[in-house]
Amino acid sequence: MAAPIALHLEFGGGAELLFDGVKEHHVILPDQSEPWDMKQLLVWIRANLLKERPELFVQGDTVRPGILVLINDADWELMGELRYELQDQDNVVFISTLHGG
Amino acid sequence: MVGWQAGKDSFYVDEEYNGQLEHVATPSVSKKCVKCKESTAVLIIRAVDAFCRCCFKEYFIHKFRAMLGKNRIIFPGEKVLLAVSGGPASSSMLSQVKEGLSRDAPKKLRFVPGIIHIDEGGASGQSMEDRRRAVAQVESVLRSSNYPYHIVYLEQALNLPSSVLEVGSSATEKLQTGPSYKAAVDQFIQTNQNLHPDLFLENAWSHLSSLSMQEVQNGLSNPITPENTQALQRLFASVRTLTAKEDLLQTLRQHLILHTARTEGYTKVMMGDSCSRLAIKLLSNISLGRGASLAMDTGFSDSRYGDVVIVRPMRDYSSKEIAYYNRMFDVPSVFIPGLDTKAQDKASIQRLTESFVNKLQTDFPATVSTIYRTSEKLHTACPPQNTNSPTFDKCLMCACSLDTNAEEFSAFKATLISEQLSQRRGPGPGLSLGTAGAPGPPPASFTGQGQCRSSDEGQRQGCGSREPGCCLSAEMPATLDLKSLLCYSCRLTIKDMTAVDILPQYILAEAERKKRRSHMRKEISEFLLEEEDEAKTS
Numbered sequence: 001m002a003a004p005i006a007l008h009l010e011f012g013g014g015a016e017l018l019f020d021g022v023k024e025h026h027v028i029l030p031d032q033s034e035p036w037d038m039k040q041l042l043v044w045i046r047a048n049l050l051k052e053r054p055e056l057f058v059q060g061d062t063v064r065p066g067i068l069v070l071i072n073d074a075d076w077e078l079m080g081e082l083r084y085e086l087q088d089q090d091n092v093v094f095i096s097t098l099h100g101g
Numbered sequence: 102m103v104g105w106q107a108g109k110d111s112f113y114v115d116e117e118y119n120g121q122l123e124h125v126a127t128p129s130v131s132k133k134c135v136k137c138k139e140s141t142a143v144l145i146i147r148a149v150d151a152f153c154r155c156c157f158k159e160y161f162i163h164k165f166r167a168m169l170g171k172n173r174i175i176f177p178g179e180k181v182l183l184a185v186s187g188g189p190a191s192s193s194m195l196s197q198v199k200e201g202l203s204r205d206a207p208k209k210l211r212f213v214p215g216i217i218h219i220d221e222g223g224a225s226g227q228s229m230e231d232r233r234r235a236v237a238q239v240e241s242v243l244r245s246s247n248y249p250y251h252i253v254y255l256e257q258a259l260n261l262p263s264s265v266l267e268v269g270s271s272a273t274e275k276l277q278t279g280p281s282y283k284a285a286v287d288q289f290i291q292t293n294q295n296l297h298p299d300l301f302l303e304n305a306w307s308h309l310s311s312l313s314m315q316e317v318q319n320g321l322s323n324p325i326t327p328e329n330t331q332a333l334q335r336l337f338a339s340v341r342t343l344t345a346k347e348d349l350l351q352t353l354r355q356h357l358i359l360h361t362a363r364t365e366g367y368t369k370v371m372m373g374d375s376c377s378r379l380a381i382k383l384l385s386n387i388s389l390g391r392g393a394s395l396a397m398d399t400g401f402s403d404s405r406y407g408d409v410v411i412v413r414p415m416r417d418y419s420s421k422e423i424a425y426y427n428r429m430f431d432v433p434s435v436f437i438p439g440l441d442t443k444a445q446d447k448a449s450i451q452r453l454t455e456s457f458v459n460k461l462q463t464d465f466p467a468t469v470s471t472i473y474r475t476s477e478k479l480h481t482a483c484p485p486q487n488t489n490s491p492t493f494d495k496c497l498m499c500a501c502s503l504d505t506n507a508e509e510f511s512a513f514k515a516t517l518i519s520e521q522l523s524q525r526r527g528p529g530p531g532l533s534l535g536t537a538g539a540p541g542p543p544p545a546s547f548t549g550q551g552q553c554r555s556s557d558e559g560q561r562q563g564c565g566s567r568e569p570g571c572c573l574s575a576e577m578p579a580t581l582d583l584k585s586l587l588c589y590s591c592r593l594t595i596k597d598m599t600a601v602d603i604l605p606q607y608i609l610a611e612a613e614r615k616k617r618r619s620h621m622r623k624e625i626s627e628f629l630l631e632e633e634d635e636a637k638t639s
Contacts, residue, residue: 012428012436013189013424013436014436014438014442016436017436017438017442017443053443056443065456065459065460065462065463066420066455066456066459068420068421068424068425070425070428073143073428073429074142074143074144075143075144075145075425077145078132078142078143078144078145078151093428095424095428097189097377097420097421097423097424098455098459099378099381099439099441099451099452099455
């Protein structure tokens with residue numbers, strides 16, 4: 001049983017264009033039995049935050065190639081990428097390194 | 102507990118032990134920095150090297166210095182123009198320059214920087230309000246650097262003088278052939294001290310700060326009228342594919358930067374192309390037909406314009422490193438939507454290449470660095486000397502060597518032949534499409550340049566009033582002449598335009614001038630001395 005998790009999400013490098021230009025989001029992920037991981041977070045973002053063109057942000061299970069993800073200011077590759085389990089008050093940043101965002 | 106050595110195999114090791122790693126993928130059991138081996142690593146670069154925050158900062162700053170030091174091209178006291186688009190790479194470059202020039206930097210860099218920012222909103226259809234806001238944001242970043250800056254609008258490209266297309270003679274070439282870099286530097290300092298004694302290094306800083314205010318006023322007093330913007334939009338609207346639009350934008354941007362550098366006295370221009378960006382550029386340039394100029398387009402230094410040399414100090418940094426550094430060390434950057442923002446993967450060759458390289462990179466992290474290393478091995482070969490003078494060997498628009506004077510049985514000729522064969526022949530004589538074409542010399546003088554090419558703009562079904570047609574007639578359309586002055590890929594870009602006379606006046610004027618020169622040269626060719634005699638007398 002996991003308590004609702006509060007997260008601070010940020011989007012940069014042009015990725016914010018897909019979220020109505022809003023760069024910072026404070027979200028609360030609802031209760032659920034298994035702990036939240038990054039993979040589920042992406043699904044949640046796609047369903048609840050993404051305003052347009054989901055293929056420009058998410059590709060399959062993971063983010064589109066070219067989008068850098070930082071969890072608490074550390075590369076998510078060091079944290080296990082999609083398998084990382086989210087903790088309360090985590091800070092997740094998505095930065096697009098692509099040309100047009 | 103899992104600890105694995107950083108090395109070439111570690112990437113594959115990870116995949117094998119996936120299941121076992123799952124429960125330890127938490128921050129508590131993290132990798133140590135490969136450099137200092139003490140602090141916790143926060144970033145992985147080059148797929149296997151994990152760096153901690155401090156080591157990463159050191160590594161990042163050092164790379165910039167090393168890049169400039171290794172390629173000893175920038176002389177102390179030289180005026181260098183930084184091209185800052187506001188994006189992450191160029192903003193990072195600006196912060197590195199600031200860092201390198203600061204008083205307390207060990208072995209500090211010594212050159213005199215200025216900044217140029219081009220507002221391209223006119224081409225990408227942004228509203229005036231959005232553009233003003235973006236420019237204001239960029240300006241606040243530029244102002245904080247205390248270097249003189251120039252804010253230029255893409256609309257101004259339409260009013261450039263045709264002299265911008267001339268290849269200047271290199272001022273510093275003589276210096277580099279000297280016995281050593283040190284001697285070259287001394288010579289450079291000598292020359293400059295004589296020219297501008299009161300602008301030199303120690304006084305340069307005070308001069309710079311007074312310049313900053315001046316530039317701000319210049320920026321504000323540069324009005325762009327709606328007519329200018331509309332003319333620019335018409336130009337871009339006449340280009341049918343996004344690929345050609347991006348190519349044209351790149352060309353105009355280069356010309357604007359070149360013009361600013363020349364008028365303000367800058368001899369070097371620093372562009373913020375990152376390693377990832379250059380890898381993509383390399384591949385897409387090949388697809389665009391720019392293979393002949395790859396070395397210049399993606400190398401560290403680009404001296405095609407002669408008097409102004411373009412350098413790319415960021416070419417060793419991947420996009421990831423730059424994005425991470427900007428985030429961790431608060432380097433401000435402004436995102437400005439461009440022509441290809443939110444475009445689909447297949448919208449243009451450049452976008453397709455970018456998506457291809459990025460996808461490949463995720464599965465094979467050595468992709469970008471392999472392409473980069475390959476590009477380092479490319480060098481410009483000296484073109485064989487022919488009877489034309491150097492001015493005719495350069496492409497009109499991109500100033501790289503013309504690669505279309507190929508021999509009879511080359512691949513290029515084969516392309517032309519198949520193009521002719523696959524086009525429908527028009528019914529009657531063609532119209533003169535170019536406004537810049539004066540009622541010119543008789544057609545006989547042009548037979549050498551091209552067979553009746555019923556390709557090109559004559560075949561467009563765009564505007565109802567234009568008939569498709571054959572070309573060789575007394576009212577020579579400027580389009581044909583333009584083609585003989587362009588390299589292969591610039592020809593392709595022009596082909597995608599519905600009408601060539603929409604091109605900015607300076608391009609058409611220079612084309613006209615070159616055409617006249619070429620014709621004159623042909624007329625007097627029998628009176629010219631032979632090459633060997635020329636070399637002796639010059």
